[in-house]
Amino acid sequence: MKVELIFQIAGIGILTSIFHIILKQAGKEEYSFIATLAGVAIALIMVIQLLAELLDQVKGVFFL
Amino acid sequence: MMEIFQVVGIGLTGAVLAVYVKESNREIAVLISLVTGLVLFLYALSKVGAVISILAELATRANINMFYLTVVLKIMGIAYIAEFGAQICRDAGEGSTATKIEFAAKILVMVLALPIIMALMESVLRLLP
Numbered sequence: 001m002k003v004e005l006i007f008q009i010a011g012i013g014i015l016t017s018i019f020h021i022i023l024k025q026a027g028k029e030e031y032s033f034i035a036t037l038a039g040v041a042i043a044l045i046m047v048i049q050l051l052a053e054l055l056d057q058v059k060g061v062f063f064l
Numbered sequence: 065m066m067e068i069f070q071v072v073g074i075g076l077t078g079a080v081l082a083v084y085v086k087e088s089n090r091e092i093a094v095l096i097s098l099v100t101g102l103v104l105f106l107y108a109l110s111k112v113g114a115v116i117s118i119l120a121e122l123a124t125r126a127n128i129n130m131f132y133l134t135v136v137l138k139i140m141g142i143a144y145i146a147e148f149g150a151q152i153c154r155d156a157g158e159g160s161t162a163t164k165i166e167f168a169a170k171i172l173v174m175v176l177a178l179p180i181i182m183a184l185m186e187s188v189l190r191l192l193p
Binding site for chain 2 (some may be wrong): 001002003005006007009010012013014016017020024036040041043044046047050051053054055058059061062063064
């Protein structure tokens with residue numbers, strides 16, 4: 001069970017929201033958007049690896 | 065038997081984290097619920113394997129054609145995967161995408177079931193004079 005992945009992604013989410021607030025306060029609206037986008041992309045890469053593992057396992061179990 | 069506590073704990077942790085992150089960052093909340101679902105699904109799937117091997121053994125003992133069992137298992141797999149994806153899409157607020165996933169899954173199941181329907185038709189036609 002990869003429970004730590006849940007915490008990692010929650011951490012990425014909290015960090016990106018903090019970056020968003022800080023960059024907004026500093027008046028860098030465009031960078032805050034890019035920071036959020038980068039956070040989502042990193043989290044998505046981590047999720048997709050797990051998704052591929054799940055699909056492989058389903059393929060094996062159900063003879064798909 | 066004690067694994068159910070782990071499952072419920074992971075589910076609750078994922079739900080709390082998703083709700084906490086949702087107000088500041090909706091996309092990440094969707095990803096958290098997706099990962100929680102994936103972890104629980106992977107865990108459940110590791111148990112399903114034993115059940116399916118026993119089913120296959122029973123089918124071979126009962127002299128059932130393995131083709132039919134694999135078709136049924138494939139349909140089960142399609143249904144599980146499609147349901148999972150559709151639920152995630154619906155949680156993310158994309159109800160129309162979820163409906164399309166379910167539609168595609170129904171079509172795929174129908175395509176898989178066609179040989180069985182044809183075999184049934186053949187045997188019915190053979191019974192009729």
